[in-house]
Amino acid sequence: MKIGLLGFGTVGRGVVERIQMTNQQLTNTLSQQINIEAVLIKNHQKHQAEKQTLFVTNDWQVFSQKCDYDVVFEAIGGLEPAYEYTRFFLEKGIPVVSANKKLVAEKGSELEEIAESRNIFYSYEAAVAGGIPIINLLEGSLSTTPISKITGILNGTTNYILTEVKEKGVTVEEALSQAQLLGYAESDPKDDIEGYDAWYKIRILAKLCFGSWLNPNKVERKGLNDVQQWHIELGQKLGLTLKLVAEAAYLGDGEAKAEVAPAFISNDHPFTYVNGVTNAILIEGPTIGQLCLQGPGAGKEATANSMVEDLLFQSNYEGKRSKSSGVQSEVANSFNHYFIFVANEDLQEGILEVEKDDNQICAQYSHPEGEVYVVKGQDITSPFPVIKIIGDWDPAQVKVETESAILFSL
Ligand SMILES: NC(=O)c1ccc[n+]([C@@H]2O[C@H](COP(=O)([O-])OP(=O)(O)OC[C@H]3O[C@@H](n4cnc5c(N)ncnc54)[C@H](OP(=O)(O)O)[C@@H]3O)[C@@H](O)[C@H]2O)c1
Numbered sequence: 001m002k003i004g005l006l007g008f009g010t011v012g013r014g015v016v017e018r019i020q021m022t023n024q025q026l027t028n029t030l031s032q033q034i035n036i037e038a039v040l041i042k043n044h045q046k047h048q049a050e051k052q053t054l055f056v057t058n059d060w061q062v063f064s065q066k067c068d069y070d071v072v073f074e075a076i077g078g079l080e081p082a083y084e085y086t087r088f089f090l091e092k093g094i095p096v097v098s099a100n101k102k103l104v105a106e107k108g109s110e111l112e113e114i115a116e117s118r119n120i121f122y123s124y125e126a127a128v129a130g131g132i133p134i135i136n137l138l139e140g141s142l143s144t145t146p147i148s149k150i151t152g153i154l155n156g157t158t159n160y161i162l163t164e165v166k167e168k169g170v171t172v173e174e175a176l177s178q179a180q181l182l183g184y185a186e187s188d189p190k191d192d193i194e195g196y197d198a199w200y201k202i203r204i205l206a207k208l209c210f211g212s213w214l215n216p217n218k219v220e221r222k223g224l225n226d227v228q229q230w231h232i233e234l235g236q237k238l239g240l241t242l243k244l245v246a247e248a249a250y251l252g253d254g255e256a257k258a259e260v261a262p263a264f265i266s267n268d269h270p271f272t273y274v275n276g277v278t279n280a281i282l283i284e285g286p287t288i289g290q291l292c293l294q295g296p297g298a299g300k301e302a303t304a305n306s307m308v309e310d311l312l313f314q315s316n317y318e319g320k321r322s323k324s325s326g327v328q329s330e331v332a333n334s335f336n337h338y339f340i341f342v343a344n345e346d347l348q349e350g351i352l353e354v355e356k357d358d359n360q361i362c363a364q365y366s367h368p369e370g371e372v373y374v375v376k377g378q379d380i381t382s383p384f385p386v387i388k389i390i391g392d393w394d395p396a397q398v399k400v401e402t403e404s405a406i407l408f409s410l
Pocket of ligand 1: 006008009010011012040041042043044046074075076077078080081084099101102125127132297298299300303347
């Protein structure tokens, strides 16, 4: 089997190493030897060492004209030129295995259509939650399972930051600097902090669970930008852990809703102890109850492992790959607790705003920096920071840990 490899960074290198490490098993499984025919990179100078063992080029014409690949792996990232290159191979009838969440979320619909019309696969197991085999689980073992809701911690960088804040008492900014030092966060962390990374991923998962691509304009996205230290502290005192959560739920009649937002997790929820760069995904449906997966969301070995397994899965799988529909979730009618945070300087305006929408205020807690109003409702919005609570949490059951920090609850 002849492989063309687009990109030779963290993931591309991992793919080559994984193929070399398990070459014999792969040969036995595929009944043929796998060979990396050519590797496309951008900067020639960086790749002198690899040229001893691999055919490495920065010339797209050279790479594309070889064109007798059986499969192409895309590990360049971003929209262009990954989109143009992927399209080129799919149109030629050559299947593509991708790790590129942004490309899949933005152009997946069109690329899948091309692949389907050529009766080949465009697959992207590694694009969501790196090492967790969620895509092929949804397309394989759960392909006819009705799913009502899928929830995930899909961004390792923000989960690392929030874990450090909780465990070491550092600020979000300090934890971000540490994440950058350790290589968990890019020098420009916008995609992670502003929630774009998780937003691409939940759009992909929603498509697989409910059968069609959502309109991206209707998928809400909030990152950690509005989260302040005292919000996190107050949540912790009430037994809640802050996470950046992505969620998609089926509402019935072909409609689904999805969002990425910070959420407080109650301590009985499976996500409470998902720490550091680890990812987790909770799938819910009437025939499976709750199914929770947890594992590495990124990293060279785990991501490359997913790409290679993706090739094997797709090569052996002849069933229909996409799910037809979801099953209605209770989300449409469910009431949740939300925290609305109002800083001291905004208190006058804040209480008017909180009371304005006939919100059912069920508790109020004070912090030296401001007040939090606990409101029960559906899709609560406010000009002030709002954080939803996930899991079973009832203000009536809360034991206030620090009386001096929290003055009263209604
Ligand atoms: N890193 C992870 O843990 C991880 C996990 C899951 C998914 N992913 C996804 O995997 C993809 C690759 O990520 P990565 O971390 O491996 O990125 P990376 O380390 O930055 O590697 C990107 C590779 O693509 C090459 N490249 C960039 N622009 C190019 C162009 N215009 N033409 C040809 N080659 C080009 C680069 O060439 P040079 O080497 O010459 O610069 C480099 O080899 C992304 O979509 C990412 O979201 C990554």
